[in-house]
Ligand SMILES: Cc1cc2nc3c(=O)[nH]c(=O)nc-3n(C[C@H](O)[C@H](O)[C@H](O)COP(=O)(O)OP(=O)(O)OC[C@H]3O[C@@H](n4cnc5c(N)ncnc54)[C@H](O)[C@@H]3O)c2cc1C
């Protein structure tokens with residue numbers, strides 16, 4: 115098990131905002147039920163549910179809040195799970211401040227949002243404890259089969275819906291566990307791994323077949339999968355890390371965020387991870403610099419703190435107001451002792467084994483075509499920031515699927531994402547659908563779930579057409 119080392123630093127008191135991420139059980143113990151009801155009862159049932167329209171799944175939030183407030187938790191769960199395949203996961207990790215909670219009418223009136231995500235999590239966790247979560251048991255079996263490539267939230271949401279409709283579903287994934295970034299990207303302090311594994315087990319028990327350690331394009335061809343199934347869902351996510359080209363960037367001790375987070379998550383499963391044990395991907399006792407300003411960077415800095423880093427700094431070339439990551443995540447990181455070095459970019463690195471980052475200071479200049487102010491260099495402002503572990507969190511791009519898989523007829527955008535109809539999610543190849551990050555670019559779990567559910571419905575329609583044939 116991963117050992118969390120307590121950092122020798124005074125931790126500020128938890129602010130009320132941290133309520134959102136924590137379970138009512140963890141904060142209020144035996145009063146959890148009371149607290150959930152109290153929060154749910156704060157919903158004014160305003161009649162203009164902006165929370166619902168700003169939830170990508172259009173969850174019927176006012177209804178399940180009302181049922182929770184009335185103590186009708188099982189019914190609240192029924193309503194919530196009707197539109198969301200994994201409500202306990204979204205309750206934990208949706209950036210609610212940008213979605214449902216950010217648009218709560220009470221929040222808009224400056225009274226503090228109803229903690230919608232925490233109630234959603236509480237209701238679904240209770241449903242699991244009480245045995246209200248029903249197994250996947252199709253009313254009847256159908257002869258058609260669907261192949262799903264990628265066991266992240268997009269692929270799993272599609273698999274769940276298709277299997278419930280009685281189809282035979284096989285999920286292919288190159289990893290040794292399902293869950294995609296929910297398993298190996300997002301840290302366990304945000305999303306506990308047993309919560310994800312419980313859903314995988316539910317799918318397996320319901321008859322979904324998993325072919326893990328199966329890299330499509332290497333271990334099996336895309337054409338073989340297309341030939342085996344009546345329809346195919348591509349849900350492979352985006353994994354090509356953007357890189358830095360600066361003098362010294364090849365030094366040891368400069369690592370990719372995905373490798374660093376995967377190692378940490380694997381350790382939490384009890385796996386052998388030599389790169390962690392040798393210290394290469396472990397921040398314990400180190401001066402850590404994370405480069406980037408998105409949510410992945412926030413996960414890296416917070417993981418480094420938990421591993422017992424000596425210091426953790428985050429370099430970002432714009433300022434706080436212009437960073438892409440969630441402001442709540444920045445606040446959480448600051449509370450935990452992370453130093454943000456705004457308006458700073460790496461110019462190079464010192465040491466064969468990294469010893470420091472040469473930092474250039476920036477200022478924000480005129481806006482570009484998108485309206486965003488462009489960072490400009492301040493000449494002569496360089497200085498060296500001490501570092502013996504540098505983590506690059508500069509974002510992800512799609513792999514070149516048409517080339518890797520030998521499928522030139524699979525159309526992609528100029529960014530390399532797969533082109534798919536925004537409603538049906540069908541690609542340029544009939545009967546082949548694509549969902550989640552591989553279509554949207556790096557996005558969110560809740561959007562992948564929505565895509566997966568919609569693609570499943572479109573596949574059911576497609577298979578109902580007399581002309582639906584298996585392409586060879
Ligand atoms: C560090 C990090 C933190 C994040 N935190 C949050 C968060 O807090 N909240 C949130 O909503 N979102 C978060 N996200 C984004 C979220 O995880 C993704 O948007 C979401 O997982 C996308 O789902 P997906 O199903 O499209 O792809 P993924 O989850 O990436 O799953 C794709 C799957 O496809 C498999 N695969 C890829 N290629 C092949 C192949 N050739 N053959 C077989 N299998 C293949 C992969 O192994 C993987 O299992 C985070 C992302 C990162 C990187």
Ligand code: SF4
Nearest residue numbers: 169204208213214231
């Ligand atoms: S799925 Fe996400 S956005 Fe929708 S209600 Fe739940 S936490 Fe809010």
